[in-house]
Amino acid sequence: MKLSLCARGRLSGIDFEKTMRVYNLCFWINGDHAYAFIPWSSVSVARIYWSGEYELYSTNCEEDLVEKLEWALGLREDLSEFYELASRDPLLSEFAKLFKEWRLRSADLWWSLVVAVCQQNASFKQGWRALHELVRVYGKSVYVENAPILRPPTPLEVLEDPERLRRAGLGYRAETLLRVAESIVTGVIKYEDINRVSVEEAESTLRRIKGVGPYTARLALALSTRRYELPPVDRWLRRIISIVYSVSEREAEKFWIEKWGKWSALASLAVTVALDAEVLSKALVRIKRGEVTPNPRVKPSPLNMSGFCEE
DNA sequence: AGTAAGAAACCCCAGCAAAT
DNA sequence: ATTTGCTGGGGTTTCTTACT
Numbered sequence: 001m002k003l004s005l006c007a008r009g010r011l012s013g014i015d016f017e018k019t020m021r022v023y024n025l026c027f028w029i030n031g032d033h034a035y036a037f038i039p040w041s042s043v044s045v046a047r048i049y050w051s052g053e054y055e056l057y058s059t060n061c062e063e064d065l066v067e068k069l070e071w072a073l074g075l076r077e078d079l080s081e082f083y084e085l086a087s088r089d090p091l092l093s094e095f096a097k098l099f100k101e102w103r104l105r106s107a108d109l110w111w112s113l114v115v116a117v118c119q120q121n122a123s124f125k126q127g128w129r130a131l132h133e134l135v136r137v138y139g140k141s142v143y144v145e146n147a148p149i150l151r152p153p154t155p156l157e158v159l160e161d162p163e164r165l166r167r168a169g170l171g172y173r174a175e176t177l178l179r180v181a182e183s184i185v186t187g188v189i190k191y192e193d194i195n196r197v198s199v200e201e202a203e204s205t206l207r208r209i210k211g212v213g214p215y216t217a218r219l220a221l222a223l224s225t226r227r228y229e230l231p232p233v234d235r236w237l238r239r240i241i242s243i244v245y246s247v248s249e250r251e252a253e254k255f256w257i258e259k260w261g262k263w264s265a266l267a268s269l270a271v272t273v274a275l276d277a278e279v280l281s282k283a284l285v286r287i288k289r290g291e292v293t294p295n296p297r298v299k300p301s302p303l304n305m306s307g308f309c310e311e
Numbered sequence: 312a313g314t315a316a317g318a319a320a321c322c323c324c325a326g327c328a329a330a331t
Numbered sequence: 332a333t334t335t336g337c338t339g340g341g342g343t344t345t346c347t348t349a350c351t
Contacts, residue, residue, distance in 0.1 A: 119325090120327075121324075121327080121337095121339080122325060122341085123340080123342085125340095126339085126341060130340095169340080171338065171339050172338050172339075176327090210327090213327045213328080215325095215326055215327085216327085234326075235326085236325085279341085280324090281342090
């Protein structure tokens, strides 16, 4: 699939390097720039330099691609309230100082669900390796200036060749992902519907897919709709919450929502970045030592997944 | 013999669905 | 509402090997 240049320009207002590095696969990070696939469009990819300069490539140049790109980068998202709360929080105050200009990158509903399903019952390493392998094993590329760039497979491509999910190491999660692909292709699940209703309703809609529970649904919602009221809380975070704030694990989620309000899901993700998604035992040691900012030596981490490309 | 690196074994962990 | 079992790879410990 050959893409042509649709637009170029310069954006500003956020930290493009942090925004592009956090939870991005190594295929798409390259020295002083990175690639972002633009949701809700035909196949489109933006090359974004840390300076904010960008080049936008697509199969057919739509009008509002730049707008979609800005949305996906959270360019107009006002996080001052979140960072104000974070600055008074023991886990995220240091993070708040360093990551004020960071924004969460959005993906379309399909890819958000793929990401979320890969994380099920998996450590950070296991989940992201599976996602990395998934992209590699399907081996679909777009061509930008005659150079191939791997792209995520579409739900149709996954349904056409479901065996590759096993090779990617998804294990039994493959079954869930196939049901997700099915739901997307048949239109049972549609972004417009999900985005129109409350997050609570959206969550229950997604959960109608067997294998999609609250964690998966909420992570996917946060990534695809930029609405953060319902946090994904896994055992890792639940344990951390209960220890740091002296609440029972049973009450941890309720506590988290009361604490962060409409920023709950963003706070969940921020904690994983701040602690490099290290395994629980190590994360707890770091918290005890007050080491709650990302450590560049930790690999792989949400900020640095280059290791998967070197395996 | 002592030690470090490498391999293997063991246990543990994860989110979800189903059972209770 | 709470507990249990599923499933597959990661983490940790233990054992083996190789080298000084």
